[in-house]
Amino acid sequence: MIDAMDKAAGLSPDEALFAARRFRPEFVRGAEECRLSVLQPANDQGLAPNLRVALARRMAALNADPILMAEYDVQLAQLDPTEQLLALAQGETDLIEPLATIVRHVDLITLTPKSAEASHIALLEKAGLNNPQIVALSELIAFVNFQTRVASGLRLMRST
Amino acid sequence: MISSVRLKPLNWHPYIAPVELSEATPEQLEAMKVTPSAKKVSEYVRTLAHDPESYLARTVLFNAIMYVEGGLARPDRELGALGASLVNGCKFCAVVHARRHAELTKSDEVVTALYLDKPEALGPRDAAIYSFARRLSAAPSEATTDDIAALRSVGMDDCEIIDLIHAISIFGWANRLMHVLGHAESG
Numbered sequence: 001m002i003d004a005m006d007k008a009a010g011l012s013p014d015e016a017l018f019a020a021r022r023f024r025p026e027f028v029r030g031a032e033e034c035r036l037s038v039l040q041p042a043n044d045q046g047l048a049p050n051l052r053v054a055l056a057r058r059m060a061a062l063n064a065d066p067i068l069m070a071e072y073d074v075q076l077a078q079l080d081p082t083e084q085l086l087a088l089a090q091g092e093t094d095l096i097e098p099l100a101t102i103v104r105h106v107d108l109i110t111l112t113p114k115s116a117e118a119s120h121i122a123l124l125e126k127a128g129l130n131n132p133q134i135v136a137l138s139e140l141i142a143f144v145n146f147q148t149r150v151a152s153g154l155r156l157m158r159s160t
Numbered sequence: 161m162i163s164s165v166r167l168k169p170l171n172w173h174p175y176i177a178p179v180e181l182s183e184a185t186p187e188q189l190e191a192m193k194v195t196p197s198a199k200k201v202s203e204y205v206r207t208l209a210h211d212p213e214s215y216l217a218r219t220v221l222f223n224a225i226m227y228v229e230g231g232l233a234r235p236d237r238e239l240g241a242l243g244a245s246l247v248n249g250c251k252f253c254a255v256v257h258a259r260r261h262a263e264l265t266k267s268d269e270v271v272t273a274l275y276l277d278k279p280e281a282l283g284p285r286d287a288a289i290y291s292f293a294r295r296l297s298a299a300p301s302e303a304t305t306d307d308i309a310a311l312r313s314v315g316m317d318d319c320e321i322i323d324l325i326h327a328i329s330i331f332g333w334a335n336r337l338m339h340v341l342g343h344a345e346s347g
Contacts, residue, residue: 030221114249153325
């Protein structure tokens with residue numbers, strides 16, 4: 001069965017790399033369970049699935065990943081997004097709060113994690129995020145940065 | 161001859177209040193039974209337990225990537241983790257995985273070369289792994305097909321390269337938690 005990572009990497013079942021990926025069923029299953037835990041969690045902690053997918057689309061763009069951008073665009077369209085969420089997904093920064101604060105954080109942690117400081121978490125608190133939301137947002141950011149790297153590495157393997 | 165760099169373990173402290181065990185929900189307590197590297201329930205674990213679903217899913221995947229049997233040698237996974245942690249600026253993770261690399265190889269030569277920023281002192285296999293780790297960790301990734309060719313030229317097969325991609329990428333994740341949600345202190 002083709003999963004989200006195969007799709008992102010462009011792998012089909014007749015390829016050697018598709019089979020090589022299955023040498024690690026723990027990674028295949030684990031990556032998919034992680035994806036569900038940050039994009040479609042049973043308890044979303046008040047960060048709705050359409051906000052999560054819109055942020056994922058934004059981070060795919062920051063990682064220059066057109067395949068994942070297109071995938072998240074399709075998913076977002078099915079989740080009844082508001083104008084604000086569509087703008088957020090497209091990389092807009094002029095948004096209402098707390099979205100404006102959230103996207104500043106998402107952009108910073110995606111592009112320059114090294115520069116993260118205590119004050120950045122304080123800004124999220126000031127925008128009204130509680131501790132479960134701060135952790136859930138951090139896991140979502142970190143997951144998309146994991147996903148784009150695995151997909152990118154597999155694509156490089158396919159073309160060598 | 162470069163004198164060895166001695167790295168002491170750091171302590172990590174969160175910027176937000178971690179979950180108190182006495183106030184944890186059954187789901188949080190259940191999730192905290194699984195810990196990174198099967199270590200104790202640390203402040204880091206209790207911080208992430210605020211969102212038990214993502215904590216549990218990621219920790220299971222993390223432990224598989226770093227410890228699953230066969231495939232890429234353990235020190236090579238640690239070197240991938242170290243390269244990512246240096247790029248992402250996570251001092252805590254860098255020290256932990258530098259020390260594990262030194263323990264597993266019974267040598268601190270590689271770690272010393274990296275902490276003194278002398279990657280040219282690495283052997284060809286370590287150099288190929290470290291360079292790929294750095295380039296894949298950039299945002300956006302700067303890795304190219306030349307990096308994959310370099311890994312193949314030092315004898316790595318597809319399964320080992322897949323293991324390495326995961327070791328580097330899971331630190332693109334772990335570093336964005338540890339260095340973002342708290343800070344490292346010595347002693």
